[in-house]
Amino acid sequence: MKALIDVRPSPEQLALFSRSSAGVEVIRGAAGSGKTTTALLKLRSAAGFYLNREKKRPSPGSVNILVLTYNRTLRGYIAELTERQFSNEPLVNLDFYTFNMWAQHLTGARGIINITGTEAHLKALAGRMKMDVDFVIDEAVYVLGRFAPDSLDDYLTARRDGRGITPRMERPARQRLLDEVIRPYNEMKQKKGLVDWNDLASILSVQKRRKYDVIVVDETQDFSANEIRAVLNQRSDDATVTFVLDSAQRIYSRNFTWSEVGVTLRPEKSSRLQTNYRNTREIAQFASAMLTGLTLDDNGTMPDFGSARSNGIKPFVVTGDYPAQLRWAVDYLSRIDLEKESVAFLHRWIWFRDLKPMLQSRKLGFVEITGDPHWPQGPENIALCSLHSSKGLEFDHVIMIGLDGSTLDVSAPQDDAEDDLSSDEYELSARLRRLIAMGIGRARESVVVGFKTSDAPDIMRFIDNDLYTEVKV
Numbered sequence: 001m002k003a004l005i006d007v008r009p010s011p012e013q014l015a016l017f018s019r020s021s022a023g024v025e026v027i028r029g030a031a032g033s034g035k036t037t038t039a040l041l042k043l044r045s046a047a048g049f050y051l052n053r054e055k056k057r058p059s060p061g062s063v064n065i066l067v068l069t070y071n072r073t074l075r076g077y078i079a080e081l082t083e084r085q086f087s088n089e090p091l092v093n094l095d096f097y098t099f100n101m102w103a104q105h106l107t108g109a110r111g112i113i114n115i116t117g118t119e120a121h122l123k124a125l126a127g128r129m130k131m132d133v134d135f136v137i138d139e140a141v142y143v144l145g146r147f148a149p150d151s152l153d154d155y156l157t158a159r160r161d162g163r164g165i166t167p168r169m170e171r172p173a174r175q176r177l178l179d180e181v182i183r184p185y186n187e188m189k190q191k192k193g194l195v196d197w198n199d200l201a202s203i204l205s206v207q208k209r210r211k212y213d214v215i216v217v218d219e220t221q222d223f224s225a226n227e228i229r230a231v232l233n234q235r236s237d238d239a240t241v242t243f244v245l246d247s248a249q250r251i252y253s254r255n256f257t258w259s260e261v262g263v264t265l266r267p268e269k270s271s272r273l274q275t276n277y278r279n280t281r282e283i284a285q286f287a288s289a290m291l292t293g294l295t296l297d298d299n300g301t302m303p304d305f306g307s308a309r310s311n312g313i314k315p316f317v318v319t320g321d322y323p324a325q326l327r328w329a330v331d332y333l334s335r336i337d338l339e340k341e342s343v344a345f346l347h348r349w350i351w352f353r354d355l356k357p358m359l360q361s362r363k364l365g366f367v368e369i370t371g372d373p374h375w376p377q378g379p380e381n382i383a384l385c386s387l388h389s390s391k392g393l394e395f396d397h398v399i400m401i402g403l404d405g406s407t408l409d410v411s412a413p414q415d416d417a418e419d420d421l422s423s424d425e426y427e428l429s430a431r432l433r434r435l436i437a438m439g440i441g442r443a444r445e446s447v448v449v450g451f452k453t454s455d456a457p458d459i460m461r462f463i464d465n466d467l468y469t470e471v472k473v
């Protein structure tokens with residue numbers, strides 16, 4: 001499978017590498033601005049500095065490097081381009097993990113409650129509150145990830161940054177969430193001797209298990225505050241730490257401020273990448289339209305179609321029954337040189353049951369990369385992937401069919417429903433829009449989106465007709 005990242009620095013990126021020094025640095029940028037490339041280049045630059053320092057000493061020591069990504073698919077993608085850089089450096093100890101696997105490695109924990117298990121336990125408790133159950137679960141996960149275990153009461157008065165205002169969570173509701181859902185869940189774990197992934201983050205935020213000289217964290221916007229605290233606690237005294245992020249692409253119920261995780265961010269340690277090197281103007285404008293009305297915090301950057309690398313073709317919006325969408329999409333592959341260009345079929349729920357036999361019947365090789373920690377080495381240039389696992393990846397062409405309204409439905413709880421969800425008043429709706437826009441932003445050359453004519457997804461109402469080419473099938 002072709003890996004598209006080009007690790008040659010642009011002039012914009014070169015300016016960031018001329019100032020290697022200890023401390024925390026934050027690099028922000030929109031989709032397509034080269035954030036992951038920047039992370040790799042920053043890693044190379046910082047590692048070179050520490051290696052040169054050690055080699056000048058009479059008894060050189062090791063250089064400990066940590067690279068964290070949010071999901072396993074992105075881990076495999078970046079590892080393909082990173083590990084070989086240090087293969088001949090005996091002084092380098094390179095740890096390359098997703099956060100959860102790294103936390104498990106350092107703590108040695110076993111029998112961990114997975115994310116699905118955590119949600120199931122919280123669901124059993126959420127019924128005590130007269131609110132939408134899914135919202136209660138989501139809010140509880142947000143609280144557990146943001147506040148340290150001994151500081152849960154801080155939630156009662158804290159701003160709910162990144163969570164929207166619908167439904168409203170006044171202090172009495174917050175107290176009930178703590179007393180009736182979160183604390184009973186923590187007590188259950190303690191009684192049974194269990195831990196979940198957030199517990200591991202909390203442990204590492206107070207216990208030092210390693211001293212890393214160079215740390216690079218990609219897609220930081222989807223790390224929790226406790227996870228960031230854990231990362232910072234594992235650095236050496238003069239470490240270089242680089243966080244790369246864009247909160248406009250945040251797709252999980254996580255948010256934090258730099259001050260609350262103990263970082264005082266100096267101006268010279270904060271950068272924003274503006275130029276869109278990946279997308280055509282048409283793709284960037286299509287993705288940007290999906291974010292219309294959403295409020296971005298300082299860590300977010302709107303896709304900039306004005307700075308996109310070139311003009312191209314408008315995205316295709318294919319409307320019709322799913323089998324007809326599928327036939328059109330597979331026929332579309334005949335326009336693509338699959339020896340030189342890559343294609344990703346993305347879907348929120350990984351519904352590829354009908355796609356796979358059709359690709360096989362056309363003798364079109366493909367790979368399924370969702371959750372795979374190793375980047376595929378074969379000649380196949382068609383990837384099947386979940387939308388969530390496509391974060392940080394890059395393909396020449398992106399195809400997302402079957403995006404019917406019923407598939408993407410995220411409605412506000414009935415008691416708090418708003419006539420207009422164009423703002424981020426309801427976080428689940430905003431998160432879905434960020435997710436779809438993120439998927440579109442993976443593409444360099446073309447985008448195909450498909451749904452039933454009678455069941456258009458709500459996201460399409462934000463997109464003007466002149467931003468795409470409609471194809472009725």
